[in-house]
Structures are given as C-alpha cells and as structure tokens.
Amino acid sequence: MPELGEDGPTIxxxxxxxxxxxGSRLFRMASxxxxxxxxxxxxxxxxxxxxxxxxxxDHTVRRAFLDSVRNERSELMTDMRRNRWTMAQAxxxxxxxSPDMFVALNSPDRKTVIGNINVPRMTRGxxxxxxxxxxxxxxxVLEVDGLASAVPGGTLFIGRNASWLIALNGHxxxxxxxxxxxxTTLGLLASLLIAYSSLQRVKAISNTSREIIAGDLSRxxxxxxxxxxxxxxxxxxxxxxxxIEVLVENIRQVTNDVAHDLRxxxxxxxxxxxxxxxxxxxxxxxxxxxxxxxxxxxxxGVFNALLRIADVEANVSRMxxxxxxxxxxxxxxxxxxxxxxxxxxxxxxxxxxDGLAVHGDRxxxxxxxxxxxxxxxxxxxxxxxxxxxxxxxxxxxxxxVADDGPGVLEAERAxxxxxxxxxxxxxxxxxxxxxxxxxxxxxxxxxxxxxLHENKPGLRVQIRLPxxxxx
Amino acid sequence: xxxxxxxxxxxxxxxxxxxxxxxxxxxxxAADGRQGLLQAASSAFDLLIVDRMLxxxxxxxxxxxxxxxxxxTPVIFLTARGRIDDRVExxxxxxxxxxxxxxxxxxxxxxxxALARRRAIxxxxxxxxxxxxxxxxxxxxxSRAQRRxxxxxxxxxxxxxxxxxxxxxxxxTMLLEAVWDFHFDPQTxxxxxxxxxxxxxxxxxxxxxxxxxVRSAGYRICDARAG
Numbered sequence: 001m002p003e004l005g006e007d008g009p010t011i012x013x014x015x016x017x018x019x020x021x022x023g024s025r026l027f028r029m030a031s032x033x034x035x036x037x038x039x040x041x042x043x044x045x046x047x048x049x050x051x052x053x054x055x056x057x058d059h060t061v062r063r064a065f066l067d068s069v070r071n072e073r074s075e076l077m078t079d080m081r082r083n084r085w086t087m088a089q090a091x092x093x094x095x096x097x098s099p100d101m102f103v104a105l106n107s108p109d110r111k112t113v114i115g116n117i118n119v120p121r122m123t124r125g126x127x128x129x130x131x132x133x134x135x136x137x138x139x140x141v142l143e144v145d146g147l148a149s150a151v152p153g154g155t156l157f158i159g160r161n162a163s164w165l166i167a168l169n170g171h172x173x174x175x176x177x178x179x180x181x182x183x184t185t186l187g188l189l190a191s192l193l194i195a196y197s198s199l200q201r202v203k204a205i206s207n208t209s210r211e212i213i214a215g216d217l218s219r220x221x222x223x224x225x226x227x228x229x230x231x232x233x234x235x236x237x238x239x240x241x242x243x244i245e246v247l248v249e250n251i252r253q254v255t256n257d258v259a260h261d262l263r264x265x266x267x268x269x270x271x272x273x274x275x276x277x278x279x280x281x282x283x284x285x286x287x288x289x290x291x292x293x294x295x296x297x298x299x300x301g302v303f304n305a306l307l308r309i310a311d312v313e314a315n316v317s318r319m320x321x322x323x324x325x326x327x328x329x330x331x332x333x334x335x336x337x338x339x340x341x342x343x344x345x346x347x348x349x350x351x352x353x354d355g356l357a358v359h360g361d362r363x364x365x366x367x368x369x370x371x372x373x374x375x376x377x378x379x380x381x382x383x384x385x386x387x388x389x390x391x392x393x394x395x396x397x398x399x400x401v402a403d404d405g406p407g408v409l410e411a412e413r414a415x416x417x418x419x420x421x422x423x424x425x426x427x428x429x430x431x432x433x434x435x436x437x438x439x440x441x442x443x444x445x446x447x448x449x450x451x452l453h454e455n456k457p458g459l460r461v462q463i464r465l466p467x468x469x470x471x
Numbered sequence: 472x473x474x475x476x477x478x479x480x481x482x483x484x485x486x487x488x489x490x491x492x493x494x495x496x497x498x499x500x501a502a503d504g505r506q507g508l509l510q511a512a513s514s515a516f517d518l519l520i521v522d523r524m525l526x527x528x529x530x531x532x533x534x535x536x537x538x539x540x541x542x543x544t545p546v547i548f549l550t551a552r553g554r555i556d557d558r559v560e561x562x563x564x565x566x567x568x569x570x571x572x573x574x575x576x577x578x579x580x581x582x583x584x585a586l587a588r589r590r591a592i593x594x595x596x597x598x599x600x601x602x603x604x605x606x607x608x609x610x611x612x613x614s615r616a617q618r619r620x621x622x623x624x625x626x627x628x629x630x631x632x633x634x635x636x637x638x639x640x641x642x643x644t645m646l647l648e649a650v651w652d653f654h655f656d657p658q659t660x661x662x663x664x665x666x667x668x669x670x671x672x673x674x675x676x677x678x679x680x681x682x683x684x685v686r687s688a689g690y691r692i693c694d695a696r697a698g
Contacts, residue, residue, distance in 0.1 A: 263551040267573035271486045274576055290687065293575075300573060301656060308655070311555055320556070336625050336651065340664045363555065367655050374659045431658055 032195030039187030046183055050176040057172060061165060062145070066126065069147050072101060073158045087153040088114045094158075102144050102159040105151075113154065122148050122155050128162065142166050201230050209237060217245040251314040262303060270296050298432075305434040309419065312364065312441040323468055324365060326356040326397055330390045333366070337373045337388075345382030348373075352390040356397045359468040360446045368442040371435040372401040372461055378431060380405030380458075396448075397467045402460035413452040439463075472587055473515070476500045477507035477530065478522040478549065483572075487520070490576040496583070504528025511537055516544050517587050520579070523550040523561070531564045538565035545586040547579070558654065577688035581640045588639060599634040601681055602694035604673060606634055613673070620672050625650060629665050630673070633682065633692040642689035666690060 072094070080090035091105045091114050104115025106122050118136065119129060129135055130143040137144065143166055146159020201224060208221045220238045223231050273296060276282075277289035334350035341348035358365075376386045386403045408416060408423065415421050417440040420433040439461075443450045448465035474496045478484040481502075488498045499516075501507040504525040511519055511533075519537075523530040534546050547568045548561045561569045568582050599606045604615045611627060613620045622630065628650045633641060643662050647653040651661070666682065674680045683691050 263572055267551070268482065270573040270575075271483065275486065275489075296573070304571075304656075308555070335623065336661065336665075337659075339623075339625070339668055340659050340661055343660065343664045343667070361555075363654050366653065370653070370655075370657055374657060377659055435658065 027195075029195050029199055031198040032191055035191030035194045036188070039184070039191055042187060043180065043184055046180055050180065054169075054172055054176065058169060061168065065145055065160065065162065065165065066147070069145070069158055069160060072098065072160075073147060073149070073156070076103070076156075076158065087151055087156070091115060091156070100161060102146060102157070102161070104157045105154055106157070107154045115157070117144065117157070117159070119148075119157055122157055124148050124150065124155070127159075129159070198230075205230070205234055205237065209241070212241060213244075217241065217248060248314055251310065258307070266296065266300055266303070270300075302432045302434065305432060305438065306419070308367075309434065309438050309441050312438065312445050320361055321359050322362070324358050324360050324362055326358050326365075326390060326399070326465075327352055327354055329362075329365065330356070330369065330388060330399065333369055333373060334388045337370075337377065341377055341386060344377055346377060346380060346384045346386055348377075348386045348388065350388045352388070353392055356390050356392060357468045358397050358446065358465045360465070361442075364442045364445070368439050368463075369399065369401075371439050372463075375431075375435055375461075376401050376403040376405070376459075379403075384458075392467060393464070395467055396464045398462060398464050400460055400462040402455050402458065404455065404458040407455065407457055407459045408452060410454070416452070417450070472496050472517045472583075474498050474518045474520060474583065475507065475511055475514075475516045476520045477502075477504070477511075477525065477533070478520070479503060479525050480522075483522075487576070487579070491580065491583070494580050502526075504530060504533040508533050508536055511544065512540055512542055517590070518583055519544050519546045520583070521546055521548055521566075523548055523552065523557075531561065534565045545590055547582060547586065549574075549579075575642075575687070577640070578642050578644060581642045581645060581689060584639045585636055585641070585645065588636065595635055599631065599637070601634055601637050601692055602679065602696075603677075604634075604681055606631060615673055615677060622669075622672065625665060626669050626672070630669055630692075633690065636692075638691065638693045640685050640688050640691050645689070 076090050076094045079085070079093060080087065083089075083093075085093065087105055091103050094101060094103050095116050102115075102117040104117045104119055104122075105113050106119065107113050117129075126145070126147055128143055128145045131137055135144075140163065141161050142163040143161075144159040145162040145165070146157055148155055148157045150156075205221055208219075212219045212221070220241060221234050223234050225231070270293065273289050273293050277286050277293065279285075330352045331350065334348065334352070338348045373386070373388060376384075380386065380403050384403055384405045386401065389398075389400045389402070391398050412423055416423065417436050419437040421436075422431070422433040440450055443463055443465075446465050448463055450461070450463050453460040453462060472495070474491060476484060476487055476491070476498055478487065478500070479502050484500055484502070488500060491498050499510065499514075501510050505527040507519075507521065507525070507530075508528060519534075521530040521534060525533070528536075530548060530550075534548075537544070537546075545567045546565060547570060548566045549570050549572060550557065550561070551572045558569045567586055570579060570582065595608070597607060597609050599608065603617075604613070606613045606627075608631065613622055613627065613630060629646065632646065632649045644656075646662050647657070650665075666684075670680075670682050674682055679694065679696060681692050681694065683693065683695065685691055
C-alpha cells in the first residue's frame with residue numbers, strides 16, 4: 001500500500017532518497033560500530049596490560065633499589081662500629097668509598113652536619129627527592145631516592161641517583177604509547193576494512209534482491225561461497241523469494257481460475273439474454289431483457305475492475321515499462337475531459353509543466369489518471385471547478401486533480417483507497433467503489449505515493465511518481 | 472463474407488453462428504485448434520474468429536502457425552482471459568483484434584465488418600467524403616457544404632474514424648480504442664459527449680443528419696437518403 005500523507009506536501013518514497021545517502025552509510029553500519037567497539041575493548045585491555053607491566057617493572061626496580069640502599073646503610077653502620085668512628089667520620093668514609101651515593105647526616109635541629117647532599121626537610125623513611133624539593137643537585141641527576149633513619153646524633157640519609165629509573169620509566173611509557181597508537185590505528189583501519197567489505201557484500205545482496213523483485217522472480221541471489229552468516233542469510237532470502245514466486249504464481253492462477261469460472265456463466269447468461277431480447281416472438285419483452293443485459297454488463301464491469309486491480313497488485317514485474325511523456329498525456333486527457341465536464345456544467349482547467357516524464361506502463365497510467373478525473377466529475381455538482389495539474393518537484397513528478405466540490409472528511413481519506421468503499425455522501429452516484437483502489441494499486445506499482453488533501457473547499461488528490469530524465 | 476469460427480464450447484459456437492448468419496455472413500465452424508488450422512490453411516476465408524482456449528492446439532499457437540505459413544486472413548481472438556498482457560500477446564501472435572468474453576454480438580459484428588472492410592478496400596484517400604461532408608486528413612480540416620467546420624483534435628479524430636468506416640456500425644469500445652487508445656471502460660460519458668459535440672457542429676445546422684445512433688450497438692455515419 002502506498003503511504004498516505006498528512007495535509008501538505010510529503011515525500012514518502014524512501015527508495016530514491018536513501019540512495020543519496022550511500023556515503024555516510026559506512027559509518028552507520030552495524031559491522032563498523034561493532035568493529036570499533038572491539039577495537040576500543042582491545043585498547044582498554046592493552047591499557048590495563050601496559051599499566052600492570054609498568055607497575056610491576058617499577059615496583060621490582062624500586063624494590064631492588066631500596067634493598068641496595070639498605071645494604072649501603074648496613075655497611076656504613078658496620079664500618080662505623082668496626083673502626084669506632086663517629087657518625088660524621090662514617091659518613092665521610094662512605095662518601096669516599098662510593099662516590100655515586102648520596103649520604104647526609106642532619107643534626108636534630110635539621111641542619112646538615114656533613115654530607116654531599118643538602119636535604120632541608122628530611123623526614124623519616126623512604127623518600128624521593130628531586131629539584132622540585134628545593135635541592136641543589138649535580139647536573140645529570142634528576143632524582144635521588146633514599147632512606148632516612150634516626151641515628152645517634154641526628155638523622156642519617158642514604159640515597160642513590162635514581163635518574164636512570166626515571167629514564168627507564170620514560171622509555172617504557174614512550175614505547176607503550178607508541179604500541180598503543182599502532183594498535184589503535186591498525187584497529188581503526190581494520191574496522192573500516194571490515195565495514196567496507198561487509199557493506200559491499202550486503203549491497204550486492206540488497207541490489208540483486210531489489211532487481212529480482214522489480215523484474216524476474218525466478219532469479220536468485222548468488223552465494224559468496226564462504227558458508228558464513230551472510231551466505232546463510234542469502235540462502236534464507238532465496239528461500240523467501242522462492243516462496244514469493246509461488247505465492248504470486250498462485251495469485252495469477254487464482255485470478256485466472258476466477259476469471260474462467262465466473263466468465264463462463266456470465267457469458268452464457270449474457271448470450272441467453274441477448275437471444276431472448278432478439279427473439280421476434282416476444283417483442284414486448286425486449287426492453288426488460290435489455291435492462292437485464294445492462295445489469296449483467298455492470299457485473300462484468302465490476303468483475304473486470306477487480307481482476308485488473310488484483311493483476312496490478314500481483315504484477316511485480318515492471319518489464320513492460322517504458323518512458324512516458326506525462327506532459328502530453330495529461331494535456332490529452334485534460335482536453336478530452338473538458339468536454340465531459342462541460343456537459344456536466346463543470347469547468348475543467350489544466351496547469352501542466354513542460355518536460356514531465358516518468359517510467360511506467362502507458363495503459364495503466366491512462367486508466368489511473370482517467371479514474372481520478374472521472375471521480376471528480378462524477379462526485380462534484382454542476383458549477384464546480386476541476387483543476388488538473390502536473391509539475392516537477394525534486395526528482396519526482398507531481399500530478400494532482402483538485403476540485404471545489406463536497407470533498408472527503410479527513411477521517412475517511414484513508415478508507416476511500418480501499419476496494420468497494422463508497423462514502424455515504426456518494427452512494428447515489430454511479431460507480432463501483434473500485435476506481436480509487438485501482439489508482440492506489442497503479443501508484444504503488446510505479447513506486448509512487450498518493451495523498452488526499454483538503455482543498456478548502458473540496459478534495460485534492462495528489463500523486464508523486466519518480467521522474468525519469470527527459471531525453 | 473466467408474467466416475471460419477473456431478470455438479470449442481457448443482452453446483457459444485451455436486450462438487455466434489446464428490448471430491453472424493443473421494448479419495449475412497457465411498459461417499463455417501471448427502471445434503479444436505487442429506481442425507481450425509487445417510480448414511484455415513486449405514480454404515480461403517475472409518475472416519477467422521478464434522477462441523484462445525481450444526483443445527488439441529490452443530488458439531494462439533494456431534494463429535502463430537498460420538502466420539508462419541503466410542496465411543494473412545484477418546483474425547479476431549475471443550477469450551475469457553482479460554489480463555493486461557493477454558491482449559498484447561494475442562496481437563503479437565498475429566491477431567488483428569481481441570474480444571474479451573462476455574461481449575455483445577453487436578460488438579463482434581461491428582469489428583468483423585471493420586476488419587473485412589480494411590482488407591477489401593484500398594488504403595484510404597486523403598479526402599474522405601460522406602454526402603456533402605468532407606474531411607481532409609492531410610490538412611486536418613473538415614467542411615460541410617463548403618463551410619469550414621472548426622474541430623478540436625479529439626473531435627477530428629472521432630469524425631475521421633467514423634468516416635473511415637462510413638456506412639458501418641462503429642461501437643463505443645472501438646471508438647475508445649481508436650480515438651483515445653483506452654483499453655478499459657470509462658465511467659463517464661466520454662464518447663457520448665464527444666459525439667454530441669460533433670453532431671452539434673456537423674449536423675445541427677444542416678438539412679440532413681449524417682451521424683446516426685444505432686441502438687444497443689454504436690454509431691454510424693452515412694447519408695440516410697442514399698439507402
């Protein structure tokens with residue numbers, strides 16, 4: 001069923017608009033998003049791994065460092081006891097022996113007594129000292145890590161140059177950063193590749209299935225050969241197509257059967273009535289049989305209209321389509337129906353732009369447009385004005401038949417496109433209630449949209465069909 | 472006129488034979504496609520009326536075979552199938568006209584007459600004449616008693632078709648197909664309105680009326696005085 005628009009112009013046909021959005025489709029694809037999500041999770045895993053490694057290395061190195069400083073302190077204390085030095089002498093000796101050590105002895109009032117490092121605020125325990133703490137360090141020394149402990153005579157600080165530790169940490173971070181960057185970039189590229197190749201396969205499936213539906217229902221979508229989920233999907237789609245083919249064929253069969261089953265008795269009925277009417281033996285009965293024949297023809301008319309609608313709805317093949325000059329067609333119909341409207345006391349005018357062209361079935365389009373115009377003529381009182389218009393709107397051709405007659409209530413506008421719906425206000429007019437149903441079916445077959453609008457007063461029926469380039 | 476009717480349903484066959492005979496046609500009959508093919512190929516008929524659904528050999532194949540044998544007798548198909556593509560199929564197989572059942576006998580008679588005339592009479596001249604009415608197909612003008620008559624395009628085409636079949640009955644359906652290329656039945660008085668306009672322009676102000684309505688059949692243009 002074609003879409004029913006609200007009051008005012010609406011473009012409902014998504015097929016030729018979505019094709020314009022192909023470019024941004026890549027980033028909206030599920031596979032791209034999933035791939036990016038995977039990449040982000042991997043990155044998160046990498047970060048956690050890097051953090052753990054970093055922490056472990058740092059911890060191990062610093063542990064070794066601490067042990068080494070403790071050793072130094074033990075040695076210093078041992079030397080002091082052995083040689084019966086004072087603390088100050090021991091410190092001096094230690095500095096001589098190990099020039100890469102930083103040793104300082106502070107008096108209780110926090111002043112450095114002796115040492116090769118001046119630590120103004122020395123607290124107990126393990127500390128990391130750098131220039132930021134107000135130390136004057138030799139060039140090339142960025143940090144000194146050491147242990148401060150209470151000794152007779154004050155506080156003793158023993159530490160080592162920890163610059164290489166910082167350099168190590170820096171290198172680690174740098175390497176980790178570089179690896180992380182590579183992982184992320186590769187991950188992003190992989191995501192794009194996955195999305196792109198997935199998009200290609202999906203597009204291939206999508207395009208082929210659209211072609212099949214528009215043309216030959218006996219074709220099937222080709223399998224990729226990988227037996228993966230897309231191939232399984234393709235197999236499922238092919239199974240669906242096979243089912244659709246069977247259903248459409250069934251409809252054709254049923255309509256053919258109905259045609260045959262009902263036409264035969266109707267034909268016989270008509271033949272007998274005609275024979276009876278022509279029978280010279282009962283001339284007075286002639287008019288009665290004539291009236292009966294008119295009724296039979298009316299039944300046949302409804303029957304033909306029903307079959308035509310079913311045919312159009314089931315006819316998914318658009319192979320009989322050709323380029324149609326809609327401007328000429330509309331002008332031709334408007335000219336013809338001007339006469340009929342005039343006989344009805346109505347005024348029919350036309351406003352048709354040049355160069356309107358569509359791709360479609362000429363006979364069906366003629367019947368559709370005729371139904372619309374005749375509807376207006378039949379349902380409007382004498383004195384009404386009817387306007388047939390055709391114009392181009394962004395990629396589509398818009399055809400409208402508008403009148404200033406009784407119109408259709410908003411609540412009923414969706415219903416009137418269904419079969420056999422005759423509005424109460426229109427029941428005494430001629431017609432079988434199938435005209436608009438055929439209009440709707442033909443519109444759908446041509447991938448168009450139909451909408452009914454308030455014409456203030458009256459009704460405006462508007463149909464939009466995809467335009468075809470005029471050669 | 473010699474007509475071969477190929478129809479398998481005996482009731483319909485009798486009905487059509489009787490109706491055509493009443494109009495002066497000589498009717499032979501066949502009841503299946505093979506018989507029909509043999510008879511059509513061996514004897515000279517002016518017209519073949521062929522039902523599509525036939526036993527042994529279906530109507531479409533039969534006509535295709537006939538055309539392949541270079542038999543160019545005009546063919547009218549009768550069928551209970553009224554699908555959109557069926558008509559095109561029938562015409563492509565070599566049929567000249569196509570009628571969907573049920574149809575009025577008058578419809579068949581009118582079309583048979585039109586086909587027979589098309590075959591018998593040479594290609595139409597540039598100027599068509601009925602009594603003092605003249606129509607020039609090249610200049611697209613019409614006049615009666617030398618008085619120019621202004622006609623709209625559809626009116627001209629309508630008059631032209633009537634005059635091409637002058638003296639014969641032309642049905643509403645034939646006019647819809649020939650003048651408007653409509654292959655369906657409109658729900659308004661399209662044909663009637665245009666005939667009425669035409670009459671106003673070419674008959675009203677003149678002594679003799681040329682366009683006649685034939686009840687339950689259609690229209691005919693002729694000079695009634697000429698008998």
